[in-house]
Amino acid sequence: MAKQEAAVIVSGAARQYQATWVKKVFRQKYLFLMISPAVLLTVLFHYVPLFGWLIAFKNYQVGINLWKAPWIGLQQFKMFFMESTDYIYLIRNTLVMNLSVIILNLTVALVFAILLNEVRQKWFKKIIQTVSFFPYFVSWVIVYAIIHALLGSSTGAINVSLIKLGILEQGINVLGDKAYSWLLVIFVQGWKYLGYNAVIYIAAITSISADQYEAADMDGAGRFQKIWHITVPNLIPTFIILLILNIGWVLNSDFDLFYLFTNPTNWETMEVLDMYIYKFGLKLGNFSYATAVGIIKTIVSLIVVIGANQLSKKMTGKSLL
Known part of the structure; x- marks a missing residue:
């Protein structure tokens, strides 16, 4: 019984925290919209190119499909x-x-x-x-x-x-x-x-x-x-x-x-x-x-x-x- 009550309390606290967080985000929606272009550009030009690191572990040559290039490890x-x-x-x-x-x-x-x-x-x-x-x-x-x-x-x-x-x-x-x-x-x-x-x-x-x-x-x-x-x-x-x-x-x-x-x-x-x-x-x-x-x-x-x-x-x- 005590465990069930504790679970209910924790679940209620989690829902309350989630609702509070959503409200804060909604109140600041215009700020998030303002920074969204900067975030998008950062992801596009700084994080997406990290997939190119795969080239270091393959014997890549221009004209060869990266996924088909032979694996050479370290x-x-x-x-x-x-x-x-x-x-x-x-x-x-x-x-x-x-x-x-x-x-x-x-x-x-x-x-x-x-x-x-x-x-x-x-x-x-x-x-x-x-x-x-x-x-x-x-x-x-x-x-x-x-x-x-x-x-x-x-x-x-x-x-x-x-x-x-x-x-x-x-x-x-x-x-x-x-x-x-x-x-x-x-x-x-x-x-x-x-x-x-x-x-x-x-x-x-x-x-x-x-x-x-x-x-x-x-x-x-x-x-x-x-x-x-x-x-x-x-x-x-x-x-x-x-x-x-x-x-x-x-x-x-x-x-x-x-x-x-x-x-x-x-x-x-x-x-x-x-x-x-x-x-x-x-x-x-x-x-x-x-x-x-x-x-x-x-x-x-x-x-x-x-x-x-x-x-x-x-x-x-x-x-x-």
Whole structure:
């Protein structure tokens, strides 16, 4: 008898919860309709293509029905890790450049946003913000043309000027020398995304309560003390969230950037996983191998995001999930 009563109570609670949930959904039906196109596009372009991962486990060739292609299992994965040493320099290049870009970009953008916020002349602040944001809208083709015009070994304006001044005997091949590849990528991406990343911090600064600054003024705090004890601590949560979001892209690279800046003389330090996948997939037609490398990249990125989120949660109490 008691069991039957308990079952009735549980069943009634379940029906009540379901009715409540349906009512909440119905009340917010217009919001769900608004986000439905974004959800549909996400499913269509991000989840449906995951069925293509099947190519990595089959010996697929163009023109062959995917379902009829012979099954080869983990052969492509073994080839990448055991029969080739490419993964050593690929992972090295990808991690060094992308981690450096993520950390430095977020840090420099934070400092830039704080300094910009301290500018008292509004017209001057708007000019600086516009100038810093403008490179974000410039395509990588134009960026490469600008860098080549400035740093080309024989015709670059900077090299030509330094040679005429007697500082250099011959131009420095910044675009071709592998010794400068990492610094070049970090600098170019930092310049391009500085204004874009700073916007998020500027928005976070505007949300800081003015009461905190007024209390600091009453306590006699100076300008630097207010920055250090109020602005920076309030921006740390934003920094952590952005770091977790960006760390998931640590194995993803700006393909246009590396496609343009990679050449036969610097490929050893410039070739990253995305370029490697492009080379074997589209240029050499080895789609199964390229897909396998893409799967490895995706899985590692997912593990890195989850790990970074858990580490942040344990150390700072701030997390995304």
